[in-house]
Amino acid sequence: MSKTIKHIAVVMVLWYSISGLSGAFGVEPGDIVRLKQAGISDSLLKEIIRSDAIARALISVDEIIEMKGVKIGDDVILTILEQGSAQAPELDREDAADRTLKSRIKRQEMRLEVQREEFGLLVEYVSALITNPEIIKLVHEGKIASEDYAQIVKYLKQYARDEETREYGDQGDINVDIDKTHQ
DSSP states (O other): OHHHHHHHHHHHHHHHHOOOTTTTTTTOOHHHHHHHHHHHHHHHHHOOOOOHHHTTTOOOHHHHHHHHHHHHHHHHHHHHHHHHHHOOOOHHHHHHHHHHHHHHHHHHHHHHHHHHHHHHHHHHHHHHHTOOOOHHHHHHSSSOOOHHHHHHHHHHHHHHTTTTOOOTTTOOOOOOTSSSOOO
């Protein structure tokens, strides 16, 4: 790798890491290195970085490299980039819709993470109930029949998985009499 390419790569990586804009400008530091290796001039590299054409997916880094490979001039590539950067109301609306969709997806991901955490807590709680020494002691003493304990465990597992518990009565009650003694 030439000294210029290394210099560009280091500058891009530093700028990229400081800005924290992962993919916001459409060109990744690795793409800059690939473009330079394909023979793209520094002035065209700057225009590629400034352009919205890649971020809007009107042209890709691979397509630019392919065009350069068949000897398409920098001026033609620059024209394509300028067309992609032109302000177009419909593209602005699409960009706004994309940002809205991305924020909705992010909120849903956050909700799912909270639900996963809540589910994990519920699983821990149900596991603690199932293996509670006091309940196990009641089973061993015969105050709760092993069949009733199995029914309780089944109910709790169904409850934790948010499954229907129809077989347990209208309100989902287990109907186990803990006070009765089984012989």
